[in-house]
Amino acid sequence: MSWIGKLFGTEKAVNNLVDKDNGLLAQAGSWVGGLSYTDEEKAENNLLVKEWGLKQLDALQPFKIVQRIIAFSVLFLWAFVGVNYVLMLWVEHPKAQGLLDFALSDYVFWPTLAVLSLYCGGGTLNSFKSK
Numbered sequence: 001m002s003w004i005g006k007l008f009g010t011e012k013a014v015n016n017l018v019d020k021d022n023g024l025l026a027q028a029g030s031w032v033g034g035l036s037y038t039d040e041e042k043a044e045n046n047l048l049v050k051e052w053g054l055k056q057l058d059a060l061q062p063f064k065i066v067q068r069i070i071a072f073s074v075l076f077l078w079a080f081v082g083v084n085y086v087l088m089l090w091v092e093h094p095k096a097q098g099l100l101d102f103a104l105s106d107y108v109f110w111p112t113l114a115v116l117s118l119y120c121g122g123g124t125l126n127s128f129k130s131k
Contacts, residue, residue, distance in 0.1 A: 085099045
């Protein structure tokens with residue numbers, strides 16, 4: 001070890017660092033190995049994480065109500081247009097094609113598709129991830 005001692009300092013300094021019984025690296029390794037994560041600590045941390053998650057859900061509750069209002073208003077417009085279109089077809093009204101064009105317009109179709117996809121399919125991705 002003389003060439004390492006000459007490269008990094010004295011041989012005594014190198015031995016003080018790399019000695020397998022009393023060296024600084026062995027002491028640091030025993031300190032790191034002495035750190036342990038017991039089952040009780042894991043259970044405590046899991047409980048804290050679950051409590052934090054419940055607090056987050058409580059904090060988001062007003063936003064969920066607003067999401068439901070938006071979803072039901074968009075779905076009401078979609079259902080209203082759909083029922084009127086079916087009635088117009090049933091009575092053979094000449095403007096039924098115009099109502100179908102309105103139903104498939106950017107004003108009705110895309111917001112309805114977005115709301116239904118996000119509101120009704122929100123938990124779908126999580127169920128695929130958990131499997």
